[in-house]
Amino acid sequence: MSRTWRVPESVRWMRVDDELVVFNPAAGTFAELDPTAADLWLVLGASAWREGQMVEYLRTKYAMNESEATEAVRGFIADLEKNNSLIRLPWAAQRADASDALGAQSHSPRDVP
Numbered sequence: 001m002s003r004t005w006r007v008p009e010s011v012r013w014m015r016v017d018d019e020l021v022v023f024n025p026a027a028g029t030f031a032e033l034d035p036t037a038a039d040l041w042l043v044l045g046a047s048a049w050r051e052g053q054m055v056e057y058l059r060t061k062y063a064m065n066e067s068e069a070t071e072a073v074r075g076f077i078a079d080l081e082k083n084n085s086l087i088r089l090p091w092a093a094q095r096a097d098a099s100d101a102l103g104a105q106s107h108s109p110r111d112v113p
Contacts, residue, residue, distance in 0.1 A: 004089045005077060006048040011085045013041065022085045029083030036062060037076050048089055051077070 013022045020038035023030045033041055039061070040054060049057075051073060058069040080086035 004048050004050050005044065005054075005086050006089055007041070007045050007085065008087050022080065022083075024083050024085050027084045029085075031079055031083055031085060033076075036072065037079075040073070040076055044086075 008024075010026055011022060011024050013020050015021075015038070018035045018038070020033040020041055021030055022033060022041065036058070040058065043049070043057060044054065054073045054076070055066065055069045058064050058072055059066060062069075064072065077086060081088075
């Protein structure tokens with residue numbers, strides 16, 4: 001089973017040119033996201049996503065092969081997990097959110113408020 005991730009409500013972000021700066025006030029940490037990671041962040045913010053769905057999103061949007069997309073997603077998760085800007089949902093919550101996350105695949109960053 002693929003792990004499911006969500007952005008905590010307390011995390012804030014702002015766009016700076018083509019990049020995004022993600023700030024976790026509770027931890028006093030921030031991360032700068034390149035344009036591809038920023039795109040993934042905006043889509044992820046719409047709902048919980050499974051790791052495999054993030055990989056598929058990057059493969060579709062950026063024509064990446066599976067290996068490139070998997071590496072990009074794992075780096076994205078690792079970087080944001082370090083400063084608590086991304087949380088893994090418990091197994092029970094993953095099951096409950098699975099159907100919600102499936103609908104998020106069709107979102108583009110422009111669809112996210």
